Amino acid sequence: MSIITPKIAAQLANVAYSVRAPTSRGEYRLFGKEANDLSQHFDFNLSQGPIKGVSGGLLSHLFNKTTGFALIGEGKGLYKNDYVVAVRGTASLQDGLTDAHFGLTGSETGSIVHAGFNKTFNTMKPALKEYFANRLAKSSGGTIHCVGHSLGGALAGLTADWLKNSYSLPVNLYTFGAPRVGLKGFSSKTTARVDNIFRCTHGADPVPKVPLWPFTHAPYNGMEYRLNSGQGFSPSSHKMGANGNPGYINSANSQDWQALQKKSNSFLNNSVRLKYEARHQASYSGYWADKISAALVTLLKDAGYYSAIMAQASIGTALTFYDLVARTLVNVVQASTKFAEQTAGLLGHMLVFAGQGAVKLAELNYEFIKWVFDKTLGVLYRSVKTAINGAL
Amino acid sequence: MLYIKPSLMDNYIIQWMNMNLSQSYINKRSVLITFFVITACTFLLTTKAAADMFGIFKKYEVHLCPEIKGQIKSKGIAIKNVKVFRSLTYGDDKEILEETVTNSDGYYHFNEKNIKSKKPGSMFDESSIRQIIDLDYQDKRYLLWGGEVKEIKPNPTITLKLSKLDCDLSSEEKYFEFSDEGSTIIGVQSICRW
Numbered sequence: 001m002s003i004i005t006p007k008i009a010a011q012l013a014n015v016a017y018s019v020r021a022p023t024s025r026g027e028y029r030l031f032g033k034e035a036n037d038l039s040q041h042f043d044f045n046l047s048q049g050p051i052k053g054v055s056g057g058l059l060s061h062l063f064n065k066t067t068g069f070a071l072i073g074e075g076k077g078l079y080k081n082d083y084v085v086a087v088r089g090t091a092s093l094q095d096g097l098t099d100a101h102f103g104l105t106g107s108e109t110g111s112i113v114h115a116g117f118n119k120t121f122n123t124m125k126p127a128l129k130e131y132f133a134n135r136l137a138k139s140s141g142g143t144i145h146c147v148g149h150s151l152g153g154a155l156a157g158l159t160a161d162w163l164k165n166s167y168s169l170p171v172n173l174y175t176f177g178a179p180r181v182g183l184k185g186f187s188s189k190t191t192a193r194v195d196n197i198f199r200c201t202h203g204a205d206p207v208p209k210v211p212l213w214p215f216t217h218a219p220y221n222g223m224e225y226r227l228n229s230g231q232g233f234s235p236s237s238h239k240m241g242a243n244g245n246p247g248y249i250n251s252a253n254s255q256d257w258q259a260l261q262k263k264s265n266s267f268l269n270n271s272v273r274l275k276y277e278a279r280h281q282a283s284y285s286g287y288w289a290d291k292i293s294a295a296l297v298t299l300l301k302d303a304g305y306y307s308a309i310m311a312q313a314s315i316g317t318a319l320t321f322y323d324l325v326a327r328t329l330v331n332v333v334q335a336s337t338k339f340a341e342q343t344a345g346l347l348g349h350m351l352v353f354a355g356q357g358a359v360k361l362a363e364l365n366y367e368f369i370k371w372v373f374d375k376t377l378g379v380l381y382r383s384v385k386t387a388i389n390g391a392l
Numbered sequence: 393m394l395y396i397k398p399s400l401m402d403n404y405i406i407q408w409m410n411m412n413l414s415q416s417y418i419n420k421r422s423v424l425i426t427f428f429v430i431t432a433c434t435f436l437l438t439t440k441a442a443a444d445m446f447g448i449f450k451k452y453e454v455h456l457c458p459e460i461k462g463q464i465k466s467k468g469i470a471i472k473n474v475k476v477f478r479s480l481t482y483g484d485d486k487e488i489l490e491e492t493v494t495n496s497d498g499y500y501h502f503n504e505k506n507i508k509s510k511k512p513g514s515m516f517d518e519s520s521i522r523q524i525i526d527l528d529y530q531d532k533r534y535l536l537w538g539g540e541v542k543e544i545k546p547n548p549t550i551t552l553k554l555s556k557l558d559c560d561l562s563s564e565e566k567y568f569e570f571s572d573e574g575s576t577i578i579g580v581q582s583i584c585r586w
Contacts, residue, residue, distance in 0.1 A: 017518040018540050023479045024489055027524050032540030033579030036567055089516055150516060235515040241542045242576060 153178025
């Protein structure tokens, strides 16, 4: 099995954005330095245009507004017999990231994933199927490399999962600044299914932090390639291209994955129990967003409500997911003094995270717990939204 | 500050509507429509102002292409009356296709092209600009310039190269890399020579 270098992966993710329909004079070639560099390793035949997809809301689906989404290349030289599928992001998918009333749906491979991402993937799938059905039957054991930046990374994740499930050949996934795609079931299954996952992030990129738990990243062990050490949240750190700061195309400019910094936030697999007295250690950061999620999961597991909550999340309820969590925590508090203290520890850290450190814990009833959740989710979603909509 | 007391304003509206109500049904309807239109406009204007404040509707100047000047020759002889095409595509926007004709000395010219766009304001925007300049001569297609630019501001290197886009149709199409003072490397496919 072959693996493409970080540099090639980043170039592919970036070039996917310059794929368009042929000009009115019939020109369909890709131009520029990256396209030229990549042409040494892959052939892209765009005479028929790129793989199309439909993204966006009801209106785009009604009018079937298709745009170029994916670029498929055939490997040569070092990558002979390989294929690359480079998917690009689209601004119209952004709404799904910060929507508290997130929609869930069953994926192609039977796991629970983000409804918006899956809907867009389904519009690309027929074209992908048509392309690969003939070629992979006679394939002599190459690898398919799925690549994408931002929401394109989410679509590349669904593509890799579906390809590996449909065809028995090695599939690798490479993402840059991609959001979470599905719940734990999808994350663990796709981690086992897809051969290698290279998930690249920047420290201050807000997009990999959403949607919030119960959405879970793949690989399931929380491993990521942290390409810089930014703090806080900054919109320019999400950018792929040279106009970003630092821009994934620059931070991933390496010939070797070993040379890049690996980081593992293994919170979600370890138990995290927080003490109320220690709440001031929390701060508004990606690190604490992950740790608070892990503390919530631990509390629900300790109190025996985890499975029930996850089952509810999968079915989808009229209430928002976190409303359900708040209602459940009321029961957790009443179960024992120990659980009440653990809940207080969690809520205390959440308040400090949300900049509400001065608020004293009141009676742990539904109204108060719901308020703490609203504040915490509000502050995180707000900064992602500001980053999304804000100027550079 | 000049303002009308809300209660006073209500009275005016009621008086005004009563006045109209005493007239025909059509008048009553038109008053209601006017009222709703005014309300809707006020609402839209205030939200527009709020949106402007957050930069959602802010438009950015996008420089698609600098001025182009050049001369077309074939084996050293100037070619007159040949159509030259410039195709510019920004992100998913519609392609902008223009054409010009070489003069008796083979010279041609395109103006600088700029547009306004909201796209650069979005964190998710990765739009780039496709620049293609080509011509057809004796049933053959010749590519004078094929480039992809990520910057939305004028780039001095590109401006310089496009100000002298001279070519001889007998030259082979080649890939060129130009670097400016910054770190950006511009890759272009062309039959021109500089």
